[in-house]
Amino acid sequence: MNIKCPDPIDEEDQCIWRWTPKHNFELKSAYSTMVGSLWAPKQPIWIIIWSLKVPQRVRLFLWIAYQQKLMTNGERCCRHFSSSPRCSDCSSYTETVIHALRDCNVTHRLWLQILPATLTRHFFSMNLHTWFSCNLSTNFLHPVLKLSWNILFASLTWQLWKRRNNFVFNNISSSETDTINHGITWAKYYYGITCKGTIGGLIRDDNGVWLIGFAKVIGHSSSLQAELWATLEGMKLAWEQGYPRVVVQSNCKQAVELIRSLDLSTFSLVRAINRLRHLNWLTEIVWIPRSKPTCRCLSKDS
Ligand SMILES: [Zn+2]
Incomplete structure (x- = not known):
């Protein structure tokens, strides 16, 4: 869906460098492409976690949790940061990573509410490493939520840890329903x-003043392609x-620079945008930094 249909007046096919976003050759990308598959991390979990389709902060959290480096009460006590290793929720057990994320009575109840029947058998008996690697590599769709299980699992563990920290450090307790809903909502977002x-x-x-809006589904896409699509569709609408x-x-910035550069772009979207700009109207492409408000309209006429 995100590939623009061929256009009879467009350029002939040409060779491009597919391994950089701008399709220009870079030695670095050639090197990564050649040696990338030869990287053999000693632990398969490395690839499982770092290729998971969740934000980097969640991957980092999963990696630290897997390495058992989360600052649980047990860990803090070992490092003399606190006097008690007990779990702040149940006060019955030493708070380890697996206790905080799975075995404490609160988290246990929470998992039971969302766990698909096919996973319940071994879910609570695995050790930490198996628990992480099994769940993070299980990508079947949750039968009710229709979300990939590994993304849902990552999102929920992340929310459980945030919930625990909010309770321990800010004395704010969140309900189980809230935690589940947060986890599901974020998982839907990551998955979407x-x-x-x-x-x-x-x-x-x-x-x-708002005149007209537009939206379109473009399928799997990079952020650069999405920006170029939005520019093309917006300009077509404005012309119409x-x-x-x-x-x-x-x-x-990358999209704006590509459109402004006078070189014949390897992006058919950029060529289509520039053809549109050559029609009988005045157009200007402006980069607006994300941090600044985008409500200023620079045109004299609409
Ligand atoms: Zn506990």
Whole structure:
């Protein structure tokens, strides 16, 4: 869905370098491509965690948890940071990683609410390492939530740890339902961004008044491709609406630079955008840093 249809007036096919986002050759990318498959990490879990489709902070959390380096009460006590190794939730056991994330009565109840029947048999009896590697490499869809189990598992363990920290350090307790709902919501988000990319935008007049909006599903996509798609679709819409002067604002510097560069781009999307710009109207492409408000409309006319 994210590949633009061929256009009879477009360029002939040409060779491109597929391993960089801009399709330009870089020695670094050639090296990574050649040796990448030869990297043989000693632990398979390394690849399982670091290729999981979740944000980097969640991967980092999973990696630290797997290495048993989370600052649980047990760990803090060993390092003389606290006087008691007991779990703050149940006060009955030493708080280890597996206790905090699975075996404490609160977390145990929570997992039981969401665990698919096929996984319940061994889920609570595995040791920490097997527990992580099995669940993080299980990517079947949850029968009710229709989410990949490994993403849901990662999201829930992350939320359980955040819940525990909020309780221990901020004295704020969250209900089990809230924790589950947070975990599911974030998992849906992580899963959604890896499965179906969507783009959208809106057109405003020079007073910032909303004129028209658009949205489109573009399938698997990089962020650069998504930005280029959004620019093309937005400009097509503006042209169809008959606006004589249009300023396109994007917070993707790479996309703006690609469109502005006069070289014949290897991106068919960039070529299509530039063909559109050569029609009988005035267009300008402006980069808006993400940190600044994007409500300023620079066009004199809409
Ligand atoms: Zn406990």
